[in-house]
Amino acid sequence: MQQQLLDDHLEKCGSIVSPKVKLPRLSGGGEGPALLATCSCCLIGLLSMMFFCFSTIGIGQTCVLHDKLSGAVLPHVVTKPGLHFTGPLKAFVCFPQHDTLQVPSVNMPNPSFGREPVQISCDVQIELAPQEALRIYSMFGGYTAAKQHYLQLIRDDIDSGRVKMTPEEDDMSTAAVTFTLLEKIKKDINEVLEPEGAHAVRVHCVRGHA
Numbered sequence: 325m326q327q328q329l330l331d332d333h334l335e336k337c338g339s340i341v342s343p344k345v346k347l348p349r350l351s352g353g354g355e356g357p358a359l360l361a362t363c364s365c366c367l368i369g370l371l372s373m374m375f376f377c378f379s380t381i382g383i384g385q386t387c388v389l390h391d392k393l394s395g396a397v398l399p400h401v402v403t404k405p406g407l408h409f410t411g412p413l414k415a416f417v418c419f420p421q422h423d424t425l426q427v428p429s430v431n432m433p434n435p436s437f438g439r440e441p442v443q444i445s446c447d448v449q450i451e452l453a454p455q456e457a458l459r460i461y462s463m464f465g466g467y468t469a470a471k472q473h474y475l476q477l478i479r480d481d482i483d484s485g486r487v488k489m490t491p492e493e494d495d496m497s498t499a500a501v502t503f504t505l506l507e508k509i510k511k512d513i514n515e516v517l518e519p520e521g522a523h524a525v526r527v528h529c530v531r532g533h534a
Contacts, residue, residue, distance in 0.1 A: 387416035
């Protein structure tokens with residue numbers, strides 16, 4: 325009798341237990357590679373935008389912003405170092421605010437008649453004022469061409485004989501060039517450099533090869 329009651333109880337309990345629900349299997353196994361590819365494309369696009377839309381200005385540089393397609397230049401200069409937003413198809417053309425030009429083996433007329441020219445070599449420290457950047461760009465397009473032009477101007481000016489060395493300045497006992505001669509050379513150099521956007525702030529010369 326007890327066994328019969330137990331069997332009836334188990335049968336009733338079994339009738340109220342819900343059957344196990346079989347959940348549908350997710351079909352996301354192939355979405356991982358696709359998601360990774362999408363993220364990679366977005367990252368590449370972001371890096372490309374940063375590469376083409378940002379430019380860096382170094383310390384001691386003066387830069388003008390120009391359009392790579394038309395060559396047009398914005399009418400202002402930028403001197404603040406760091407990363408700058410330029411936009412697509414635009415870039416900075418930069419010039420150093422200071423540079424040293426080495427001019428080796430230039431002949432100056434000898435103050436003593438009939439003697440060989442005096443050979444000197446000079447280091448000329450020049451300054452490019454920020455307000456001159458647009459003019460320098462319009463004349464040369466970049467600093468490489470401007471630097472070569474300045475070097476040639478200095479060499480031609482010293483070699484032309486416009487600076488006259490006096491017998492007192494022709495001191496053969498030392499390789500150093502006298503202060504008074506250096507000042508005359510600097511003054512004469514600036515007469516040809518300043519119309520081209522540069523200014524000589526210091527000149528150091530020695531006799532013979534540098």
